[in-house]
Amino acid sequence: MILANLPNDLESEILARVPAKSLQELKTTCKRWYTLFKDSKFVEKNKKLSSEAARETFLLSNHEVYSIAGDLHSSGDVAQPLEFTGKLSKDLDLYTISHCDGLMLCQAKNNSSVVVWNPCTGETKMIKPRTRYQIRDRFALGYDDSRRGYKILRFGYYQNEEKVWFVECEMYDLSSGSWSVVDSFILDYRMYCSGVSLRGDTYFVAGDKDSSFFLMKFDFTAERFVRLPLPFQSFDPEDTAVLSVVRDEKLSVCHQDNHTWSHVMRIWVSSKVDEEGGKELSWRKDFVLTVDFDKFQLRCVVNVASFLLDEEKKVAVCCDVCDEDMKGEAKNRIYIVGEDMYKQVYDDDIVNASLLNCPLVLTYVPSLVHIH
Incomplete structure (x- = not known):
C-alpha cells in the first residue's frame, strides 16, 4: 500500500511523528499536506510526538545568531569541536x-x-x-x-x-x-537576568535591597507576575544567577557567589513542571552539579552568562566573556564542565568591546507554529 492510498487520519497520524524540519521540506508535496501542516491541531500533535532527536542549538555571539550541529544538552564527546552549520540572523x-x-x-x-x-x-x-x-x-x-x-x-x-x-x-x-x-x-526590585520560557510562562531572577534573590514568573494566562523562591539565598547584587531550561520540562539555576571571591559554581534543578498540573514549581534540595574552577587553574575568572545542563551526565555547557591574556581583548567562549572536567570548545573575539553583550546558548525543538 502506498502512502497516497492510506486513509487521511492514518496518514496524519504517521506524519505527526516526523520532525517539523523534515515536514517543512515536504509541505509543497501536495495541497493536502500543505494544508495539514498549517492546521493548529496537527502542529500541536507534531510537537508532542516528533522525536527529541530533532532538537537544535543556537548561539548568539557578536550580535549574530549561529546554528550549531547537534544537541548541546547531550554534551557527549567533549573532544569534538563545535560544528557551526550557518549564520541565521539577517540585517x-x-x-x-x-x-x-x-x-x-x-x-x-x-x-x-x-x-x-x-x-x-x-x-x-x-x-x-x-x-x-x-x-x-x-x-x-x-x-x-x-x-x-x-x-x-x-x-x-x-x-x-x-x-x-x-x-x-x-x-x-x-x-x-x-x-x-x-x-x-x-x-521595588531589580531583574538580574534575561527571562526563559517554560510551559508558556517566563521566569526571571530578581532581587531587592532587603531580601535575597528570588524567582519572578510572568503568567501569560492570568497576565500577572508571581513571586517564587529560589533554592539558595544571596544578598549580594554582584552575584551571578542565571536560569536555563532542561529539555522543556524543568527549570535550572546556576549561582556563583562573587562577593566572597569564590570560584565555585552550583546548579540546582526544579521539579518537572506539568502543563496540565497547575505548573507548580519546587526545587531539589541537593545540587545537581558543583564545580570549583580553581582546580583547573584557569587564567581567566569564570562568570557564567548562559548555560545548558545535562542532568543525567552531570555536566554543563557554559558561555561567558573573558580576557584570558589580560590584554583587554575580550572573547566570547564556550566550555563544557563537570565536577572534575573542564574543556573549552569555542572562543570568538568580540568585534566591538564598547557594545559588549554576553553570549547566549540555547536549544529548542523546531516547530511548524504559524506566525499570524
Whole structure:
C-alpha cells in the first residue's frame, strides 16, 4: 500500500511523528499536506510526538545568531569541536534572543526593533510598538493556556516627577496584532537576568535591597507576575544567577557567589513542571552539579552568562566573556564542565568591546507554529 492510498487520519497520524524540519521540506508535496501542516491541531500533535532527536542549538555571539550541529544538552564527546552549520540572523544587530514553543523573540540593539521568528518555517513578523520602545524595555514571549494564543510582554522602566521608579506593562497579541496595557506598579526590585520560557510562562531572577534573590514568573494566562523562591539565598547584587531550561520540562539555576571571591559554581534543578498540573514549581534540595574552577587553574575568572545542563551526565555547557591574556581583548567562549572536567570548545573575539553583550546558548525543538 502506498502512502497516497492510506486513509487521511492514518496518514496524519504517521506524519505527526516526523520532525517539523523534515515536514517543512515536504509541505509543497501536495495541497493536502500543505494544508495539514498549517492546521493548529496537527502542529500541536507534531510537537508532542516528533522525536527529541530533532532538537537544535543556537548561539548568539557578536550580535549574530549561529546554528550549531547537534544537541548541546547531550554534551557527549567533549573532544569534538563545535560544528557551526550557518549564520541565521539577517540585517539585525541582535542584543538578545529568547524562545518559546519553537518561536524566537529577537531584540535588536537598543531595542530599535523586535521580531518574532520561526527558524523552521522561515516566517518572521516585525512587532511595531504601541508608542515607542526604550532602551530599558524587556520583552518575553509566551502563550495563553486557555486558547494557545501567543503573546509578547513588554515591561518598561520609567521615573515619575517624584523620581520614583515605575514599571509599565503592555501585552501584544500575535493573533490580533494589537497592544493592550496590562498594569503599572512601583518598581521595588531589580531583574538580574534575561527571562526563559517554560510551559508558556517566563521566569526571571530578581532581587531587592532587603531580601535575597528570588524567582519572578510572568503568567501569560492570568497576565500577572508571581513571586517564587529560589533554592539558595544571596544578598549580594554582584552575584551571578542565571536560569536555563532542561529539555522543556524543568527549570535550572546556576549561582556563583562573587562577593566572597569564590570560584565555585552550583546548579540546582526544579521539579518537572506539568502543563496540565497547575505548573507548580519546587526545587531539589541537593545540587545537581558543583564545580570549583580553581582546580583547573584557569587564567581567566569564570562568570557564567548562559548555560545548558545535562542532568543525567552531570555536566554543563557554559558561555561567558573573558580576557584570558589580560590584554583587554575580550572573547566570547564556550566550555563544557563537570565536577572534575573542564574543556573549552569555542572562543570568538568580540568585534566591538564598547557594545559588549554576553553570549547566549540555547536549544529548542523546531516547530511548524504559524506566525499570524
